[in-house]
Amino acid sequence: MKLFEHEAKKIFRDNGIPVPNGVVIDSINFPTENLTYPVVVKSQVLVGGRGKAGGIRFASNEDECRQVVRDLLGMEIKGEVVNTLLIEEKLDIETELYISVIVDRNSRKHLVMASTEGGVDIEEVAEKNPEKIVKYHINPLEGFYPYMALEVARGMGLHGKIATKVAGVIYKLYQVYRKYDCEIAEINPLVITENGEVLAADAKVIVDDDAMFRHPEFSSIVRREGTALEQEAKELDLNYVDLDGSIAVLGNGAGLVLTLVDLITLYGGKPANFLDTGGGVREETVLSAMKILSKKCKSPEVKVMLINLDLAISSAAVASEGIVKGLSMYPIDVPIFARVIGNEAEKARETLKNAGIQVYEDIVELINSAIEEATQYEHISG
Ligand code: GDP
């Protein structure tokens, strides 16, 4: 889960990393008594590069600030609507540094990266001036110690008090990264102000979704990601992705469904979605899938539904009965083409045929029939 800048900065503050004073607002009627001008008004969206996209603005008094807030709220940045703003005291920046901690899968270690070329795209620095990036691997069994953080800061070419302060932030950033099971913890820019203060002006934290169970502190954060149907499917524990084609797809196993989606595309069709019921196919899962697909099939672009089940352990007969039951609960008006192989497949095929579903033996035949059905409509509608 990716955190918003203001959420990540709260974690930083709680863990001793200096951040600018600020307030989080979501309405144009915001209190101004706690603000000292000039301020920076920052759009809270989960995409990067907000500065370049016009999502970071400055204001030197209350009137300007109100105007900027009106401009930014509701604005779209790379497809994301700005609903929340972070207003902070504007820093007098002397230098912008870059620091991050990530998982380096190749070396099977944690990796600290640091550079004096902060503020800009670090990918750009990596390409043009790779020597400007200090890389420091951390053996997770050994851990990371303050003297190591100081080595990183010195490696960046920093000296004296500044080196000590930056090393302190690098050390704490690693602590945050470990404590919250992060995939990445990044500060870009880490700012040195004209007064020699060191503060995190930006914050990027992604927490490993598989570690959520041991972080009750995040349970109150509700992320609404994806389309309405994707969100509903997620609540039903289905792996579902909306696509914009005409052939709705239901299958079991992520690899199998991906292959199906690829094959449909290869033969000239357009999948309307990705839906993987997951491993053990039970009646409950099939019913959930049918609920989602019944909604998907109501959209006018969807012309046909394709089912491909390959069950080694779960019973195809049970799955097929689930499909038929699902049809009675969540009607689907487009034609349905299916292919079933594996455990109790013969029985499953009978069940599907009796419910008026076209059953195919061969996967290419199944796909081509579905494509023909879908494109036939295209011709009629012109
Ligand atoms: P990003 O574009 O999404 O990475 O957003 P950042 O928070 O990193 O802001 C982008 C740039 O805006 C920074 O690199 C700074 O140059 C500038 N910026 C952000 N906050 C301040 C601030 O408080 N004072 C000044 N002078 N510049 C700022």
Ligand code: MN
């Ligand atoms: Mn940034």
